[in-house]
Amino acid sequence: xxxxxxxxxxxxxxIRATLLFGLTILxxxxxxxxxxxLQISGYTDYQLAALNNKNYAVPVQSLRxxxxxxxxxxxxxxxxxxxxxxxxxxxxxxxxxLEKIQPVIFLSENEISKYKKLQKEKAFVNKExxxxxxxxxxxxxxxNVRSFNFQNAFIAQRYRRISDYPEIFSHVLGYTSRIENDxxxxxxxxxxxWKDIELMYAHGLIQGQTGLEQIYDDHLSxxxxxxxxxxxARGQFVQPLSFTQPVKxxxxxxxxxxxxxxxxxxxxxxxxxxVVAIDLESGGIxxxxxxxxxxxxxxxxxxxxxxxxxxxxxxxxxxxNRALQGRYPPASTIKPAIGMYGxxxxxxxxxxxxKDPGFFTLPETGRVFRGWRKxxxxxxxxxxxFLVSSNTYFFSLAYQADIEELSNHLSSLGFGQKVxxxxxxxxxxxxxxxxxxxxxxxxxxxxxxTVNMGIGQGYLVTxxxxxxxxxxxxxxxxxxxxxxxxALANQKKSLKTWNDKGFDNSDWAKMHxxxxxxxxxxxxxxxxxxxLKDFQVAGKSGTAELVSLDSKEAYxxxxxxxxxxxxxxxxxxxxxxxxxxxxxxxxxxxxxGGAVAGPVAIEVLKSLINE
Amino acid sequence: MNKPxxxxxxxxxxxxxxxxxxxxxxxxxxxxxNADISIVSKQLVYIVVGLTIMIxxxxxxxxxxxxxxxxxxxxSLLLLGITYLIGPEINGAQRWVRVGPFSxxxxxxxxxxxxxxxxxxxxxxxxxxxxxxxxISLLIIFCCFFFVFRQPDLGTALIIACSGLFVLFLSGxxxxxxxxxxxxxxxxxxxxWNILLQxxxxxxxxxxxxxxxxxxxxxxxxxxxxxxxxxxxLFGKGFGEGSQTQLNFLPETETDFIFSxxxxxxxFLGVLLLLSxxxxxxxxxxxxxxxxxxxxxxxxxxxxxxxxxxNLIINLCMVVGLLPVVGMPLPFISKGGSSLxxxxxxxxxIVSMGTHKKFLPx
Numbered sequence: 001x002x003x004x005x006x007x008x009x010x011x012x013x014x015i016r017a018t019l020l021f022g023l024t025i026l027x028x029x030x031x032x033x034x035x036x037x038l039q040i041s042g043y044t045d046y047q048l049a050a051l052n053n054k055n056y057a058v059p060v061q062s063l064r065x066x067x068x069x070x071x072x073x074x075x076x077x078x079x080x081x082x083x084x085x086x087x088x089x090x091x092x093x094x095x096x097x098l099e100k101i102q103p104v105i106f107l108s109e110n111e112i113s114k115y116k117k118l119q120k121e122k123a124f125v126n127k128e129x130x131x132x133x134x135x136x137x138x139x140x141x142x143x144n145v146r147s148f149n150f151q152n153a154f155i156a157q158r159y160r161r162i163s164d165y166p167e168i169f170s171h172v173l174g175y176t177s178r179i180e181n182d183x184x185x186x187x188x189x190x191x192x193x194w195k196d197i198e199l200m201y202a203h204g205l206i207q208g209q210t211g212l213e214q215i216y217d218d219h220l221s222x223x224x225x226x227x228x229x230x231x232x233a234r235g236q237f238v239q240p241l242s243f244t245q246p247v248k249x250x251x252x253x254x255x256x257x258x259x260x261x262x263x264x265x266x267x268x269x270x271x272x273x274x275v276v277a278i279d280l281e282s283g284g285i286x287x288x289x290x291x292x293x294x295x296x297x298x299x300x301x302x303x304x305x306x307x308x309x310x311x312x313x314x315x316x317x318x319x320x321n322r323a324l325q326g327r328y329p330p331a332s333t334i335k336p337a338i339g340m341y342g343x344x345x346x347x348x349x350x351x352x353x354x355k356d357p358g359f360f361t362l363p364e365t366g367r368v369f370r371g372w373r374k375x376x377x378x379x380x381x382x383x384x385x386f387l388v389s390s391n392t393y394f395f396s397l398a399y400q401a402d403i404e405e406l407s408n409h410l411s412s413l414g415f416g417q418k419v420x421x422x423x424x425x426x427x428x429x430x431x432x433x434x435x436x437x438x439x440x441x442x443x444x445x446x447x448x449x450t451v452n453m454g455i456g457q458g459y460l461v462t463x464x465x466x467x468x469x470x471x472x473x474x475x476x477x478x479x480x481x482x483x484x485x486x487a488l489a490n491q492k493k494s495l496k497t498w499n500d501k502g503f504d505n506s507d508w509a510k511m512h513x514x515x516x517x518x519x520x521x522x523x524x525x526x527x528x529x530x531x532l533k534d535f536q537v538a539g540k541s542g543t544a545e546l547v548s549l550d551s552k553e554a555y556x557x558x559x560x561x562x563x564x565x566x567x568x569x570x571x572x573x574x575x576x577x578x579x580x581x582x583x584x585x586x587x588x589x590x591x592x593g594g595a596v597a598g599p600v601a602i603e604v605l606k607s608l609i610n611e
Numbered sequence: 612m613n614k615p616x617x618x619x620x621x622x623x624x625x626x627x628x629x630x631x632x633x634x635x636x637x638x639x640x641x642x643x644x645n646a647d648i649s650i651v652s653k654q655l656v657y658i659v660v661g662l663t664i665m666i667x668x669x670x671x672x673x674x675x676x677x678x679x680x681x682x683x684x685x686x687s688l689l690l691l692g693i694t695y696l697i698g699p700e701i702n703g704a705q706r707w708v709r710v711g712p713f714s715x716x717x718x719x720x721x722x723x724x725x726x727x728x729x730x731x732x733x734x735x736x737x738x739x740x741x742x743x744x745x746x747i748s749l750l751i752i753f754c755c756f757f758f759v760f761r762q763p764d765l766g767t768a769l770i771i772a773c774s775g776l777f778v779l780f781l782s783g784x785x786x787x788x789x790x791x792x793x794x795x796x797x798x799x800x801x802x803x804w805n806i807l808l809q810x811x812x813x814x815x816x817x818x819x820x821x822x823x824x825x826x827x828x829x830x831x832x833x834x835x836x837x838x839x840x841x842x843x844x845l846f847g848k849g850f851g852e853g854s855q856t857q858l859n860f861l862p863e864t865e866t867d868f869i870f871s872x873x874x875x876x877x878x879f880l881g882v883l884l885l886l887s888x889x890x891x892x893x894x895x896x897x898x899x900x901x902x903x904x905x906x907x908x909x910x911x912x913x914x915x916x917x918x919x920x921x922n923l924i925i926n927l928c929m930v931v932g933l934l935p936v937v938g939m940p941l942p943f944i945s946k947g948g949s950s951l952x953x954x955x956x957x958x959x960x961i962v963s964m965g966t967h968k969k970f971l972p973x
Contacts, residue, residue, distance in 0.1 A: 020780070024924055028890060031928060034933055035840060039879045053854070232858040232859050
């Protein structure tokens with residue numbers, strides 16, 4: 001090659017080499033820019049992504065707060081035991097597993113059958129299932145040296161939600177039930193991680209299902225902690241990174257009174273009914289009892305499906321909270337309310353007298369409304385009408401009432417609405433109005449309906465809670481406090497004042513006098529309970545008819561069927577003259593109010609007053 | 612034979628930068644392999660042997676490579692053929708030839724043999740290169756590409772094709788010809804996509820363009836690599852502290868994705884240092900190519916160093932998410948004897964071509 005040509009070639013090469021090397025340098029710059037955008041601009045995102053890759057947060061269950069009565073005695077506590085815990089979803093052959101573990105830890109027939117049953121029922125949802133609870137030190141030692149044989153069983157301390165009074169407080173305290181996860185309380189933990197939760201309770205992740213456990217669930221449940229593990233790409237835990245302690249829930253101080261509740265349960269016995277008692281000074285509910293009842297200990301800690309079903313299907317409906325949801329005609333206990341209406345509206349006054357022949361005839365139709373006593377009570381004024389519970393007097397009073405105004409009046413006393421601040425599923429029950437009757441029964445309101453309401457029969461229904469609230473209103477002369485179960489410091493007590501221009505202090509005094517006479521005088525309908533106590537009690541009893549009958553003879557026929565017998569009702573407050581407690585008692589099919597429900601009310605008042 | 616000590620042909624710039632690079636690589640490999648000493652010590656042996664090969668190979672006059680280039684190419688192709696027939700199948704691909712305890716990736720040699728052969732074929736041709744020579748060159752390039760591609764090893768095949776095309780381009784391929792073939796390639800791309808590419812290769816390319824479509828499947832590698840690099844930040848998480856690497860979220864840390872390990876543990880500054888060393892090596896090669904004694908040496912230095920550059924850029928772009936995933940190691944850093952040996956061999960030849968000056972009359 002000649003020199004010139006060589007020079008041309010060399011230049012040509014230089015240009016082309018520069019081009020290619022330039023391109024590679026551009027490539028390097030592109031890479032550097034991309035790395036810059038990843039490491040500097042996108043750092044926060046990618047750092048988070050790397051953390052999310054390796055960090056695996058697991059919730060740690062918190063203990064629930066405990067529940068106390070008004071004297072600081074514990075009603076529901078967390079009871080720790082050492083339990084033998086199994087992982088039921090990992091055990092393939094349950095029989096051989098049980099056979100293998102029998103020599104190490106003794107299992108009774110009952111425990112085995114219960115475990116097998118629960119295992120079958122719940123194997124797919126349970127992370128843990130307790131095989132034997134409350135192990136002895138010896139059993140723990142025996143298991144520990146052989147634990148390598150049982151990969152899917154281990155011993156650990158677990159808590160149980162336990163009440164020392166599992167039956168008598170069941171409706172008011174309520175029970176807890178298992179939930180799958182609680183991610184609403186910890187949105188930062190992915191839902192799928194809840195399967196790895198560290199449990200504190202033998203029954204798993206629980207939340208309040210009924211009663212105070214449900215109403216105050218947020219207050220009681222505390223804050224779950226979390227443990228963060230470092231996890232590798234295969235999903236194995238490498239090491240724990242951090243641990244946040246769970247925060248135990250706050251304790252709950254209630255107005256309930258163990259002794260009074262015990263009295264209510266004891267004296268109601270196995271009859272169906274309800275007792276509610278209210279502390280007049282604070283509005284605190286001291287007693288809220290419904291019978292029949294069930295064990296919250298069993299329900300809260302894993303009841304078998306069968307037992308649960310049999311409770312559900314029980315004809316006496318033990319789950320039904322009669323104190324808050326039972327709808328009963330108030331019967332004669334409504335008479336003070338009707339009397340208040342008559343006085344406020346100048347239909348009657350304390351001096352007005354009428355003759356009680358034992359029945360009232362509706363002028364429009366001639367329909368006869370009978371009193372409870374044949375022949376009547378002779379001449380009655382309002383005071384005597386309360387004492388002897390004259391139906392005729394109140395028939396006649398109600399006859400002159402305007403139904404709209406009467407309904408409003410009853411509503412102002414708390415009927416037809418929820419009266420408790422923090423009760424679980426309280427039923428507002430019902431105060432009838434002409435509109436209601438027209439829309440539901442497609443019939444017009446007739447005078448007879450109003451007359452029936454005068455003695456608390458007919459469409460008007462109330463709950464024992466409302467009756468107790470009503471008793472409290474009467475006892476405090478209209479200055480009662482809205483009832484509540486829990487005495488929370490920050491909870492404002494709301495004074496529910498009832499007043500009416502036509503009903504002044506002297507009316508209140510006379511009303512108290514009359515209601516005192518119902519129990520304490522020789523003529524009172526509830527005088528049979530007069531001697532059960534050493535303080536004075538005012539009240540009004542009632543007998544709610546379930547079937548409307550014209551004669552005593554007809555009732556004798558009905559009596560033979562227990563479920564059609566009259567309900568026995570009383571409202572009472574004492575000790576007079578400065579009452580501190582009000583109480584209501586309803587006993588289903590108990591018949592005569594004063595004599596049947598009365599003693600229960602007195603016993604409850606006694607245990608509240610004599611503390 | 613009684614001459615004074617012969618001159619040692621040696622380029623200190625390349626030698627020390629490669630020494631630095633491969634030594635740093637040992638540290639990176641230590642972390643990437645979760646502190647596997649046996650892998651690191653094996654790599655150390657390769658580096659020592661490689662540096663020795665480099666020095667030895669740079670001693671003879673470039674003429675010897677020119678004269679043996681034909682034999683070298685035939686030998687490389689034969690080796691490839693043997694692999695094809697008897698090589699063990701690893702991950703569905705036959706790439707390795709086993710000699711005693713050593714196994715060698717046979718296609719690595721072709722990366723050297725092809726550009727040297729083409730440089731020899733083209734260095735004395737008149738400018739511009741005639742159509743006949745172009746066609747012969749392209750045929751040879753295609754044959755080499757095809758053999759490796761069938762292994763199947765798309766990454767190496769592309770690099771081999773590049774190594775040949777670089778030489779062809781540097782030796783003066785006409786611009787009109789290149790323009791025409793580029794258009795032809797565009798037109799035939801659907802054919803290449805549908806017929807030539809294996810399903811897994813097609814999927815890799817597809818997931819590259821839409822990585823979120825399948826975060827736990829094929830695009831896992833790209834996503835985890837980006838997370839590793841991005842989470843390194845400016846200073847990195849520290850040696851052995853990269854969670855993506857140490858907890859195995861990052862795949863293939865010792866080979867293809869070792870750059871992500873560096874990015875995660877040493878951050879942007881580490882990356883900057885590493886790329887500076889690579890840039891320095893490339894610039895030194897560029898200088899040697901321009902100042903080489905004749906056209907043959909220029910073409911060989913250009914072809915070999917650009918092949919190294921392509922290898923580097925493809926790996927980097929793949930790992931940072933600028934290119935689809937193709938199997939390609941990071942030169943001088945990734946684990947693997949074959950790659951290291953052929954790289955040191957290539958740089959030995961480069962040094963030889965760059966340091967031997969014009970024939971001096973004896």
